[in-house]
Amino acid sequence: MIRILLSKLRLADDLSKLHSRALNYLAHNLRTVYEVRTKLAEIADDPDAIDQVIAQLADQRLVDDGKYAESYVRTVVREEKNGPDWIRQHLKDKHVNSDDIEAALDRYFPADEVIRIGVGVAQKQLKSHHNDSAKMAINKTKNLLMRRGFPYSDLDQVMDQIDTDGMVEQDQELIDKVAEKYWRKYAKLDHYEQQQKTKQALFRKGFLMDDITSALERLSEG
Incomplete structure (x- = not known):
């Protein structure tokens, strides 16, 4: 006993x-x-x-995983840096069940907020790519959004809310500047090789082939 x-x-x-x-x-x-x-x-x-x-x-x-999920979602939404897929992965790593995760997202991170925050992230990112072509800058921005957990299905809607017309208009001035840089870099090659190397470098930078051809024609004439 x-x-x-x-x-x-x-x-x-x-x-x-x-x-x-x-x-x-x-x-x-x-x-x-x-x-x-x-x-x-x-x-x-x-x-x-x-x-x-x-x-x-x-x-x-x-301890309450549902409350934890709600608190975490609210924190991420306030920071305005990451999307719902990023949150899902973090909470799954903490072994929070899917029902608690989705309930918290539905309540505190509705679809319109996902788009609004995605637009803010995209605008900041585009500013950091002012030396890239419009196509390259937009692609890099979309890649960042996916890494930050914004759903692929939302990317076009996010980008549609951003005015990129000015970037497209600047592409000719930008491509001429970049093309001249590579043209000088490959100046010791014969004319054909110089053109091909410069064309390849510009294509890797994300410029469209029609714009590359026009830029090379302007260089050759100069």
Whole structure:
């Protein structure tokens, strides 16, 4: 009888210590159930004890993956840098279930907000590519949007809200400047090789072939 009582007391003490460690871990940041379980597994090798502590924390509303997902989505939306797919991946890495993820996104990151934030990200990115052709700058911007977690299906809608006409109009002035640079670079080659090397370099820069041909004609005439 005494042995059983002592065993229960030790278990209660172990659970109390484990609960205290969990509280310390939760003191400054919200955590998912997976994160808390992983942390406790570093200091205890009793899965049942960990399950009991997790259940106690859940009853106390100290761990709640749904609330974690909502808080995380709100934070990312405020930062206006990343899209919903980026959020999904982060939360999946934290082992938050899909229902909680989608519920948080539906509530705090509606479709119109995805487009609005995507437009802001795209506009900033385009400004950093002022030395690229319009085609190259737009492609680089779309690639960045996908890396930031904006759905591929939204990219055209995002770009349609950005005025890129001015970039297209600047392409001739830009291509002439870049073409002259490569023309001088390959000046020691024979005329045909000089043209081919310059054409290839401009194509890699994202200029359209018709514009490249016109630029080379202007160079040859000059």
